Amino acid sequence: MNSRHPKQVCEGILLEAKRYNIEHDILPSEIEIVDRLLARGTELVGAYEELHSKLHAHPRALQAFLELVLSTTAFWGPEEIAEARAARSDLAEVNRQIAKKAAELANLLQQRSDLHDTSGFRSDTHYHVCQVIESAAKDNPLFTSYVQRGLKALRTQFDLKYWPPLDDFLNELASDAEAATTEASDPLTAASTEASRPSLADFFKALFAAIDENSQHHYGPLPQDFRATDNTLASLVNCALDLGPDDLVDGPYVKRLRQRARDGAK
DSSP, X not given: OOTTHHHHHXXXXXXXXXXXXXXXXXXXHHHHHHHHHHHTGGGGHHHHHHHXXXXXXXXXXXXXXXXXXXXXXXXXXXXXXXXHHHHXXXXXXXXXXXXXXXXXXXXXXXXXXXXXXXXXXXXXXOOSHHHHHHXXXXXOHHIIIIIHHHHHXXXXXXXXXXXXXXXXXXXXXXXXXXXXXXOOSSHHHHHHHOSSSOOHHHXXXXXXXXXXXXXXXGXXXXXXXXXXXXXXXXXXXXXXXXXXXXTOOOHHHHHHHHHHHHHHHO
């Protein structure tokens, strides 16, 4: 086999991904990553030879691996991971604010209810949780067509003492937000943000998770026994992230990351 053949095969897959994205006007970040890989193709000859030898006999495996490199770099690159960490902090702060403000609003609702009962005055405001639901959902045709009638029947069948007062409703929202724990909603985000301090290792963790998610163990196209070498992963990341000479990583760096990941899983 011509030594250039695996490179041609892999770059053909990348070019097809680029063509598809351009045709459909999607994922410009992936197009940029394809261009990086093509521009630094001489650095990837060995990586492409290894990937081709290990994956070409498995349907869609080689394509799937190169595509996961593109998607992981596009959505879990260092900048995206930094944004994810910031979003995690924002979510925790929003929950703290919800807990605080919901508790404050519950207290105000209780005060209003007391004033209705004792002051000789009333205000034309919601007092029943079903009123709030019906008013909030009045523009939802699915609610008005399928739910509203049954809810009205329940409200008629069971008087006010069977339902939580509005302040209890808000207190529950406050308690729920106060007790909330922030966690990643997918394996790649979880892997890339688990460390207390950001580093390039975060991206490799996301890449490891993407490879695992695409393995046959998770009903993906990558063979269960597939393992890219440390040097191959280092080369791919160097080029996909367009790392400069002073920032390049090597096989031993990736090996150390894998060892730490194995130790952490024990």
